[in-house]
Amino acid sequence: SYHKDVARVKLALWFNKVEHKESPHFKTVINTFKNHYERILNFFESRFTNASAESFNAKLKQLRATFRGITDTKFFLFRATELFA
Incomplete structure (x- = not known):
């Protein structure tokens, strides 16, 4: 090290x-x-990196792509909370 x-x-x-x-x-x-x-x-x-933040960001982007066309912000945040919290 x-x-x-x-x-x-x-x-x-x-x-x-x-x-x-x-x-x-x-x-x-x-x-x-x-x-x-x-x-x-x-x-x-x-010895810290931002790898976990980058991973979470990628997951959110994938979720957003999956729910393309969804305009209900509350629903999107609910799904994100259910999946990643």
């Missing part, structure tokens, strides 16, 4: 290594990492 400071150094070394690549895909990945740098490093302190 890494400490945040160790992860910071390793990530910086990786940036230096990959920034010399000519592939636009690497540049996209590096920009994404740079935009979320502190949040990525926070993982090494708390």
Whole structure:
């Protein structure tokens, strides 16, 4: 397990290594990492991810797709509560 400071150094070394690549895909990945740098490093302190929130969001999207055309918000919230609470 890494400490945040160790992860910071390793990530910086990786940036230096990959920034010399000519592939636009690497540049996209590096920009994404740079935009979320502190949040990525926070993982090494708390070991928490947003995977459970993403999973719940996907389930809600699937439920919404299943009930396409339903305009009754109360019914939708009732079904979501019954299924996921």
